[in-house]
Amino acid sequence: MNATLSFDQRLRRRRHVVGAATTVGGLLVLVIGAAVAWSWRSELPDPVATHWGAGGQPDGFSSLSAALAVLLGIGGLTVLFLGSITWALGKSAATLRVGAAATVWLSLFMAILVVGSLSVQRGLSDAREVGSINGVLLVAILAPIVLAILVAAAVPGDPRQPTTAPVPADAPRVRLVDGERAVWINRASSRVAYVVAVPIILVTGALAVWGGAWPMLIVDALVVGALVILTTFVVRVDHTGLTVRSTVGWPRYHVPLDEVLRASVTQVSPVKEFGGWGWRVGRDGRVGIVLRKGEALLVERTGGRAVVVTVDEAAKAAGLLNALADRARSGG
Amino acid sequence: MLLRLDPSAEEPLFAQLVAQLRLAIVQGELGGGERLPAARELAESLDVNIHTVLRAYQQLRDDGLIELRRGRGAVVATTPGRDYRPLLKAIDAVVREARALGLSSQATAALLKEAFRT
Numbered sequence: 368m369n370a371t372l373s374f375d376q377r378l379r380r381r382r383h384v385v386g387a388a389t390t391v392g393g394l395l396v397l398v399i400g401a402a403v404a405w406s407w408r409s410e411l412p413d414p415v416a417t418h419w420g421a422g423g424q425p426d427g428f429s430s431l432s433a434a435l436a437v438l439l440g441i442g443g444l445t446v447l448f449l450g451s452i453t454w455a456l457g458k459s460a461a462t463l464r465v466g467a468a469a470t471v472w473l474s475l476f477m478a479i480l481v482v483g484s485l486s487v488q489r490g491l492s493d494a495r496e497v498g499s500i501n502g503v504l505l506v507a508i509l510a511p512i513v514l515a516i517l518v519a520a521a522v523p524g525d526p527r528q529p530t531t532a533p534v535p536a537d538a539p540r541v542r543l544v545d546g547e548r549a550v551w552i553n554r555a556s557s558r559v560a561y562v563v564a565v566p567i568i569l570v571t572g573a574l575a576v577w578g579g580a581w582p583m584l585i586v587d588a589l590v591v592g593a594l595v596i597l598t599t600f601v602v603r604v605d606h607t608g609l610t611v612r613s614t615v616g617w618p619r620y621h622v623p624l625d626e627v628l629r630a631s632v633t634q635v636s637p638v639k640e641f642g643g644w645g646w647r648v649g650r651d652g653r654v655g656i657v658l659r660k661g662e663a664l665l666v667e668r669t670g671g672r673a674v675v676v677t678v679d680e681a682a683k684a685a686g687l688l689n690a691l692a693d694r695a696r697s698g699g
Numbered sequence: 700m701l702l703r704l705d706p707s708a709e710e711p712l713f714a715q716l717v718a719q720l721r722l723a724i725v726q727g728e729l730g731g732g733e734r735l736p737a738a739r740e741l742a743e744s745l746d747v748n749i750h751t752v753l754r755a756y757q758q759l760r761d762d763g764l765i766e767l768r769r770g771r772g773a774v775v776a777t778t779p780g781r782d783y784r785p786l787l788k789a790i791d792a793v794v795r796e797a798r799a800l801g802l803s804s805q806a807t808a809a810l811l812k813e814a815f816r817t
Contacts, residue, residue: 541701549703550744552736601736605744680728683701 386454389467393446393474400478401435404485416494421578423499442477456652459672460525468515475511505582528669529625534689538629541686551687555678556599557658597645602678604688626669627692630685633665716755731777
């Protein structure tokens with residue numbers, strides 16, 4: 368069916384379809400949420416409660432139309448922002464999945480939180496009578512995760528695009544004798560992630576307990592989970608190509624040997640180039656497994672894609688990957 | 700850590716693996732307490748039988764360089780007092796002196812071998 372489209376056109380179409388679909392879907396969720404809440408206007412107190420403080424008691428109030436305008440305005444801008452990033456930078460399936468999942472989760476989270484907190488105020492004459500909305504918060508955090516994962520899983524994977532073009536002559540190489548087998552394995556891990564994340568977890572955890580917003584502890588649990596799976600990776604270069612795998616087994620990023628254009632060593636500045644640490648999307652939509660600053664392996668891949676992994680001994684890894692690609696392409 | 704195997708060499712594959720891993724440990728590329736790659740993973744990458752890798756790991760364990768722990772795989776031993784740095788420094792000095800005298804690596808290695816015999 369796609370035979371008439373070039374590989375680049377197919378990739379571009381994929382990121383445009385996913386970017387547009389998640390943006391439209393996200394906006395639709397916000398509009399439907401606002402419409403449902405608006406249909407309750409005769410049953411809702413005026414003003415409605417819009418903010419809850421410590422102890423789970425409402426402490427902020429506004430008119431229904433203002434509350435819904437905030438949902439549509441801030442929510443809409445967030446969805447448009449995430450959607451345009453997905454549209455513009457989603458060259459790899461890995462990037463597209465993160466973008467699509469983030470758009471879906473955030474739009475549903477905001478819609479459920481606002482609609483849910485209004486639904487518990489139906490039939491009240493005074494919004495001050497409403498109690499805690501911890502239950503709503505819990506549903507708003509957890510329910511969209513399921514859908515976000517489903518959407519991410521539905522994003523089509525990267526189509527294969529092997530190349531036979533030789534690796535540029537100026538790329539670094541490890542010398543291999545005929546028939547020699549070689550593997551390069553190293554661990555990439557992050558200390559800075561713990562330095563940054565642990566205080567945040569402790570402070571937000573304390574605030575959640577003290578403020579009575581205990582569902583926020585789930586956010587902490589999710590952050591801890593992310594910390595465990597996203598801070599130690601095993602990086603491997605062998606005859607199959609490059610494989611970066613979390614020590615837990617997932618997530619995993621693989622570049623088949625025949626899609627390697629060139630491997631090299633680069634210097635990474637996490638905040639400037641990737642906006643932080645972890646599994647990131649950087650400039651030009653390159654995938655970054657960024658765990659510290661400094662030396663990193665850069666693999667340029669067919670389809671305008673690239674991946675950067677901060678790992679020690681990157682020169683050996685790049686040299687081996689280039690040498691193995693040379694050998695495979697010369698028919699050895 | 701870069702590991703290479705040459706199937707056309709006379710030395711058996713497991714012995715080549717032992718030599719390279721030993722080098723990585725002695726040179727500090729693999730530090731005490733660090734985990735070695737899973738045997739299955741290494742076997743796949745190097746296109747060898749898993750028993751070849753396991754045999755190499757057992758040899759390294761018998762040499763006291765690594766520990767094999769159930770569930771945790773192979774871990775570089777943290778033997779107190781086993782510090783290879785002075786040895787590496789001495790080897791550096793030997794290479795420097797040999798170069799200054801114009802001795803080949805073969806000639807220098809022959810001298811070292813001779814020294815071990817006494």
